Ligand code: SF4
């Protein structure tokens with residue numbers, strides 16, 4: 049999985065910082081490092097940019113995987129790193145921001161916009177692939193998501209704006225339905241596209257409150273009894 | 276009769292039907308709609324009112340169609356999947372019927388990007404094929420999407436759109452078949468300028484027998500100027516304007532007259548194409564030209580049924 053991120057502009061970051069004049073920066077060694085938005089180098093650059101705007105940087109850290117929970121024993125060490133900081137600026141996707149909020153009572157602010165879950169289609173070129181709708185349809189559409197790749201999320205496309213493989217919304221955007229059509233054709237499955245697709249159940253998606261899932265976990269190991 | 280609308284009667288009686296589009300104002304003025312109705316009400320069998328076309332906020336189709344109905348004109352309400360979810364859409368269908376509207380046109384809608392609120396969240400809860408099916412199920416099964424019963428009749432003549440010029444060309448007839456299977460009674464097409472290509476599409480449509488199941492009305496957009504023709508050629512996705520047509524307009528002394536002549540020739544040709552049961556004239560912002568075109572095309576007076 050790749051969380052594709054982009055840095056917010058400095059003005060917005062300064063606005064979010066508000067009165068905080070001393071901050072700690074936290075980056076992530078995984079997706080933001082690959083996207084060059086929150087790895088070691090970008091954290092250092094951000095520190096310099098903030099210093100130029102008279103914001104003191106108390107510390108800089110790059111967590112290996114910001115979306116993974118820090119072990120309990122590492123949290124105290126993490127807190128002491130924050131030192132005198134009045135806020136923590138996190139250069140990771142929103143999951144990392146949320147994780148860091150669990151480790152400190154300071155204000156935790158995002159320095160990046162979390163854009164989408166995507167893949168690096170070519171070096172340095174990221175493409176969204178999934179909107180996490182909660183009920184994956186890739187099997188019916190030859191592996192190309194109509195919700196993401198069609199600008200109108202059509203289940204029975206293509207619309208009348210598909211021309212030369214391009215989407216009407218933006219000539220730089222491939223028409224997702226042309227991609228679906230071509231792939232279904234190559235797979236010899238074209239007649240399936242003649243079936244009217246059922247209404248989508250959006251209740252499994254962004255329909256209210258955070259989605260949750262629980263899986264069975266082994267109970268914590270019991271300490272051997274004394275005596 | 277599914278709806279008893281004038282449009283349905285005209286088509287079922289085998290006449291060559293004419294629908295015309297009326298563009299609603301960016302205001303709450305019923306008078307604007309009435310004035311257009313008075314001006315062109317005699318020149319077509321039913322009048323489509325666009326619904327926030329190209330994503331621009333205007334007086335809504337539902338209200339404008341109700342105003343036209345009050346004047347005794349047959350109206351085609353346009354409904355978009357872009358701006359409303361299935362709850363709102365089905366509720367508006369009921370409202371439309373309650374206000375005497377008997378024709379409905381189901382569309383996906385242009386993307387909000389092209390409109391005057393490009394930052395708006397687009398809905399697309401269901402798509403246009405599914406909307407056609409939802410309305411048909413309300414009418415024929417008396418059921419909402421959720422399966423609950425609709426407490427009254429829903430007499431509607433159901434329309435959809437199709438673009439014969441879009442890609443993949445070899446899938447367009449199959450996609451039309453999907454809309455027909457979903458429940459479309461009539462189809463209004465994208466503007467026809469390239470008649471040979473439209474004819475090829477109609478041949479495919481007829482080859483699979485769709486002309487027997489649905490009334491196809493060819494889209495007609497009168498061109499006012501060379502600039503407009505160029506703009507459509509370049510920027511309106513899915514409209515094919517032949518260079519030859521632009522050259523004719525450029526060479527004309529009276530561009531307005533030449534534009535009308537071109538449209539009359541297109542009407543003359545599409546009338547002869549097997550399976551075409553009428554035309555849909557979209558002269559938004561230039562509605563006053565519709566009676567003149569219909570008169571000169573020999574399509575007036577409209578049948579009274
Ligand atoms: S159908 Fe849903 S889960 Fe599957 S790729 Fe698309 S958005 Fe993601």
Ligand code: SF4
Nearest residue numbers: 198207215216223224
């Ligand atoms: S052109 Fe293709 S991708 Fe764009 S909205 Fe239409 S069907 Fe979807």
